[in-house]
Amino acid sequence: MKMRKLIVLIIFIIFTASTSLPALEVNAGFRIENISFKNDRAKTETTFDGLAFPWGFSISGNHAISDNLIIEAGYYNDPILRNISYALFSFKDQYFSVGVGPFLGVFNASTYMPKLGLSTSAVFSLPGILFFSFR
Numbered sequence: 001m002k003m004r005k006l007i008v009l010i011i012f013i014i015f016t017a018s019t020s021l022p023a024l025e026v027n028a029g030f031r032i033e034n035i036s037f038k039n040d041r042a043k044t045e046t047t048f049d050g051l052a053f054p055w056g057f058s059i060s061g062n063h064a065i066s067d068n069l070i071i072e073a074g075y076y077n078d079p080i081l082r083n084i085s086y087a088l089f090s091f092k093d094q095y096f097s098v099g100v101g102p103f104l105g106v107f108n109a110s111t112y113m114p115k116l117g118l119s120t121s122a123v124f125s126l127p128g129i130l131f132f133s134f135r
Helices: 002-020
Strands: 024-032 055-064 069-078 082-092 096-105 115-126 130-134
Touching: 069 096, 082 115
Parallel strands: none
Antiparallel strands: 024 055, 055 069, 069 082, 082 096, 096 115, 115 130
């Protein structure tokens, strides 16, 4: 009986808090491919094994701080760049959006220091006519 009251109380608190908090959008993805770029691949190796299926995943979230300012953070891995984590601060207007933020290669080497970079994005759109995105 106490457990049931506790569950009802937790659901009530979450529902009450969620009606006053702004939304956080969370995205997740999974992919499987048929071209494998092995890390120990020799320069002379020119063929691909068609039966190797490397997989990867990604997770990200974004939050609108104001009507025009959006923050996005995420993690993904792929066969070429391996483990990447990033953050992107974007300014969004009616027809365009520009963003910039840090880009980190994490857990890709035995050394502790991540490889640093800069992530940028530019989006231009005319609804129903044109959509251009560069990242």
